[in-house]
Amino acid sequence: MAGGAPGVPLRTFVDDVLQAEFAARGAAVVDLGTSFLDDACDAVERLSRVVGSGLHISTVHEDPAYRRTVSSAVTSLLGPLVDDLFDDHCAFHGNFIIQPPGSAGLHSPHQDWTFVDESQFRSVLLWVPLVAVSASTGAIRLQPGSHRDHPVVRPSPVPHPSFGDPSRGVDPATMQVAELRPGQALAIDHAVLHCSSPNTSDVVRPVLGLFLKPRVAPLLHYHLVDGGNMEVFGPPDGSWLLEMDPHEGPRGLEVIGRVSPAPDGRLQSLPIGCTPARSDVGT
Numbered sequence: 017m018a019g020g021a022p023g024v025p026l027r028t029f030v031d032d033v034l035q036a037e038f039a040a041r042g043a044a045v046v047d048l049g050t051s052f053l054d055d056a057c058d059a060v061e062r063l064s065r066v067v068g069s070g071l072h073i074s075t076v077h078e079d080p081a082y083r084r085t086v087s088s089a090v091t092s093l094l095g096p097l098v099d100d101l102f103d104d105h106c107a108f109h110g111n112f113i114i115q116p117p118g119s120a121g122l123h124s125p126h127q128d129w130t131f132v133d134e135s136q137f138r139s140v141l142l143w144v145p146l147v148a149v150s151a152s153t154g155a156i157r158l159q160p161g162s163h164r165d166h167p168v169v170r171p172s173p174v175p176h177p178s179f180g181d182p183s184r185g186v187d188p189a190t191m192q193v194a195e196l197r198p199g200q201a202l203a204i205d206h207a208v209l210h211c212s213s214p215n216t217s218d219v220v221r222p223v224l225g226l227f228l229k230p231r232v233a234p235l236l237h238y239h240l241v242d243g244g245n246m247e248v249f250g251p252p253d254g255s256w257l258l259e260m261d262p263h264e265g266p267r268g269l270e271v272i273g274r275v276s277p278a279p280d281g282r283l284q285s286l287p288i289g290c291t292p293a294r295s296d297v298g299t
């Protein structure tokens with residue numbers, strides 16, 4: 017199903033019901049079965065390096081070797097399992113998102129960084145909890161449909177100031193709580209407004225995260241530099257996430273353009289002549 021009509025984003029899911037739900041809400045619950053859970057728990061047990069009581073996200077861990085080990089463990093565990101669910105997609109990154117007891121997590125509503133040209137494509141965080149999650153044990157909260165009403169690019173390391181309050185004034189208490197049991201996963205459009213619920217239980221909430229995009233969609237990354245400018249990168253694959261310092265931006269990658277938002281705060285496309293390479297490989 018590669019190559020949609022002009023202006024119509026490529027589909028995400030093979031299944032029509034999941035596709036309709038994902039397109040409308042910016043999220044959908046998928047069933048993965050339970051066969052992978054023992055191996056997933058074992059990988060977390062063996063590899064994770066959680067220190068302290070805050071939310072642990074391996075993508076921004078200081079040691080790139082750790083990021084790489086986790087990404088390759090997660091993509092090789094989950095990639096084959098979800099291949100048939102997604103419509104010609106590839107996984108470009110994997111991570112651990114581990115919420116210790118007592119942690120509020122990322123409690124402020126936010127959107128994730130931009131990874132593809134969202135006027136043509138969607139990218140996905142497949143959020144896979146290894147324990148049951150609810151409003152008090154670290155479930156994701158969502159603002160359904162919000163991926164469609166704030167079409168800006170989202171740079172590292174922080175949102176662009178001219179795009180306004182990243183939470184867009186949404187109170188987490190009013191957001192939809194995605195309760196899940198082990199074996200279920202939440203596919204989240206990187207553009208949908210979401211946040212963590214607190215983990216008020218006395219057990220750790222381990223999650224595997226898998227980042228996916230359509231195989232034909234070039235990867236993109238925006239990095240906020242100064243005076244409102246953003247540098248644009250077109251990484252060939254997801255390996256830049258394994259090396260990058262969130263504050264300095266991707267290492268060793270060529271800047272393919274510089275953009276700043278228009279006065280209405282919007283930014284839709286790259287400057288003319290700024291075409292990232294097609295990427296079709298995972299990490």
Ligand SMILES: O=C(O)CCC(=O)C(=O)O
Pocket residue numbers: 071113115121122128154210211212213223
């Ligand atoms: O897992 C969580 O608690 C929050 C994850 C999240 O919001 C993110 O990775 O952007």
